[in-house]
Every structure is written in C-alpha cells, then in structure tokens.
Amino acid sequence: MSIGFKSWLQNSKQGLTEQVKKFKNKDFMDAVVAGCAVVAAADGSIDANEKQKMAGYMSRSEELKVFDMSDVIARFNHYVGNLEFDAMIGKQEALKSIAKFSGKPEMGRVIVGVCSAIGAADGDFDDKEKAAVRDICNSLGLNPSEFSL
Numbered sequence: 001m002s003i004g005f006k007s008w009l010q011n012s013k014q015g016l017t018e019q020v021k022k023f024k025n026k027d028f029m030d031a032v033v034a035g036c037a038v039v040a041a042a043d044g045s046i047d048a049n050e051k052q053k054m055a056g057y058m059s060r061s062e063e064l065k066v067f068d069m070s071d072v073i074a075r076f077n078h079y080v081g082n083l084e085f086d087a088m089i090g091k092q093e094a095l096k097s098i099a100k101f102s103g104k105p106e107m108g109r110v111i112v113g114v115c116s117a118i119g120a121a122d123g124d125f126d127d128k129e130k131a132a133v134r135d136i137c138n139s140l141g142l143n144p145s146e147f148s149l
Contacts, residue, residue: 029067034094035115035136037079042132046080099139108140
C-alpha cells in the first residue's frame with residue numbers, strides 16, 4: 001500500500017460514515033454492496049471464508065451500519081451469485097449499478113472509499129483488488145489516481 005493511499009484511507013475513513021449517512025438510499029446501498037462484491041471477487045473466486053469475512057466486515061463497518069444488515073447481505077449475495085455464475089456478466093451488472101452514480105462525484109468518491117476500505121480490510125490491498133477499484137472508478141467517471149490507485 002502506498003503512503004499516499006494509506007494517508008488518504010485514514011483521512012477518508014473518518015468521514016465515510018457521515019458521507020454514507022448523507023446518501024443513505026437503496027440505489028446507493030446497492031452500488032456500495034455491488035462494489036464490495038466486485039472487490040471480493042477480484043482474485044477470481046469468492047470462497048466461503050471470503051463471504052464470511054465480507055459479511056463480518058459489513059456488519060461491523062461504521063460505513064455500512066447505516067443500512068439494514070439483512071438488505072446488505074441479501075444484495076451482496078445477489079451480486080456474489082451473479083459473479084460466481086458468470087464472472088464477466090456478474091461484474092458488468094455490478095458496475096452498471098455503480099455507474100448510476102457517474103456524474104455524481106461526491107457520491108462516487110464515497111463508493112470508492114468504502115470499496116477501498118473493504119479491499120484493505122485484511123491488511124493487504126493487493127493489485128487485483130486495486131484493479132477492481134480502478135474499474136469502479138472508471139464506471140463512476142472518476143480518475144483512479146485521485147485515490148492513489
């Protein structure tokens with residue numbers, strides 16, 4: 001993880017909860033969860049441990065606590081199921097949900113921030129996870145370099 005990204009992540013996480021609360025709505029939750037699924041699937045498979053870790057992180061995440069957990073998990077499982085069935089089509093569907101916020105950079109940055117925090121949750125924000133977040137940035141019309149990606 002680059003120093004710039006670590007610094008950005010630390011500064012961003014403090015404000016992410018407030019930002020997510022500000023944008024709390026179903027489409028926004030869907031975009032955040034779709035991004036989480038894309039990042040979780042970045043290595044080509046989502047095993048049971050990854051699902052449990054992601055569900056555990058989401059239930060403890062200050063950023064995602066504002067949403068009803070059963071809704072979050074149901075949507076996460078929806079996207080994961082699509083990614084497992086067909087990775088390319090599943091990813092495209094997830095990115096389509098995220099792209100609804102293209103042209104809304106403030107909301108887009110929050111989505112990227114939460115997805116980056118999830119990618120870094122295990123202490124290793126690897127190249128595949130970073131590439132997934134770059135794809136999310138591109139769907140949102142945001143420059144990945146803004147996030148040190």
